[in-house]
Amino acid sequence: MIDYLVGPFSEFAFMQRALVGVIAIALGGGPIGVFLMLRRMSLTGDAMAHAILPGAAVGYLFAGLSLSAMTIGGLAAGVIVAVAAGLVSRFTALKEDASLAAFYLLSLALGVTIVSLRGSNVDLLHVLFGTVLALDDNTLLLLASISTITVMALAILYRPLVLECVDPVFLRSVSRAGTPTHLTFLGLVVLNLVGGFHALGTLLAVGMMMLPAAASRFWAADITAMMIVSILIGMLSGLGGLLLSFHLELPAGPAIILTAGIVYVLSLLAGREGGLLWLLWPGRHLEA
């Protein structure tokens, strides 16, 4: 049993690297996902994940599967789409979710077209679904830096970020931190998506944010606890997914997201805070 759990990591360096990578992604992605969910921006995260694709694809077009080119391209595209969607919703009658949907469909089509211009289907799969089992030193450094920046930035932004979700009118009456906070937060979202993109690809990167966050809502009634639970769930899903992929020879990225999905469904059923089973059998009511 122990050999089943530890063996793959003690024997194979690529499994160790993959584990370090997913742990780094879980550290940054979990709290970001919790805030996306509480700000009702879950689908925004999804849309922005797709938006990264054409940028990364342009990087690929110029430099092949180069870490820096695809990172810079992805960051630029993510920021452009986030800002463009924000501007469209502010100055036209279109709501932000509709404009994001328009932008991400456009991005996805554009991105796939650009990758196909030069590369093979293998490269396309690489961009869409990532290469968590082939993380090199530089990619690991990038992932670790992104999660470090994310955790530190969230620590600094924590109060205005929470307040902007709970009571934006109050925040506006005591401080001008609202808009810069929102923009920095969007920047962090893009940063984490670009990090997740290298390991899990554009389509699944957002999975390591939203699934642990959504699952954590069923275990904690307090935002601090939710962030910790979401990180733990993310790490557990990474570990479980890698083991699953190793022993059953499944593709690693989807296996990780599937594991997170299983944790989510279990939480949905059994979670102490509003899980379905607790709703079905609530127990006798209390005295007070």
Add this chain to the structure above:
Amino acid sequence: MSGTVAASAIGFDEVTLGYGRHPAVHHLNGEIATGSLTAIVGPNGAGKSTLLKGIVGALRPLDGHIRLTLPARASVAYLPQAAEIDRTFPLSVYDLVAMGLWSRSGALGGIGKGARSRIEEALSAVGLTGFERRPIGTLSGGQMQRTLFARLLLQDSPIILLDEPFTAIDAKTTADLLDLVRRWHAEARTVVAVLHDIDTVKRVFPQTLLIAREPVAWGATAEVLSAANLLRARQMVEAYDPHAAACDRSAA
């Protein structure tokens, strides 16, 4: 309260506030004295909430100036009508109240022992001792309003604006919260409240501004709330006119 004591806390110079170019408050002139307790009364659509938004700076005047006399680093404490609070957010009563310390602790400052005891005092002043760890989603309407008043207490602001603070609140809670309003008045803070209940206004508020898009009467409550004035206020709320011409009243 310390700092400079000016005669007027809030001054209005030919203030017109509105949405688009349509005025909701039209040509308001006057002063709200420092330490005064003023009720703003008027029919629905009279521009009462708009006026508070203008004072707090959430809405820029279409014309004219609003002057605030505030000590450095202090800000206006504002309780909006049916505060736009996301009640599903997983936050405790304690943490929501603690945000009243923002002007002192900001985004990063610590909340030390002294601050914690102030938070507890505020909670006990609104009768919510023991509710510290309750998620805000589980509070009743009255408890939520008590929580928001505790936050106002902690803001420790010289100017406090309340927009219909007692709407849909039971008599006991209203009485408790009115005690806090009296306490603020006794501490020489400037309190301005939008109210609908004329009896409460007559009992508690010495000053009243009766407004119906334009000021109808402003001064001692007993004189302002005469039957004649109230009738005039009711008649003065005009319908929205999409083709209204530009106002050419002189701004002097």
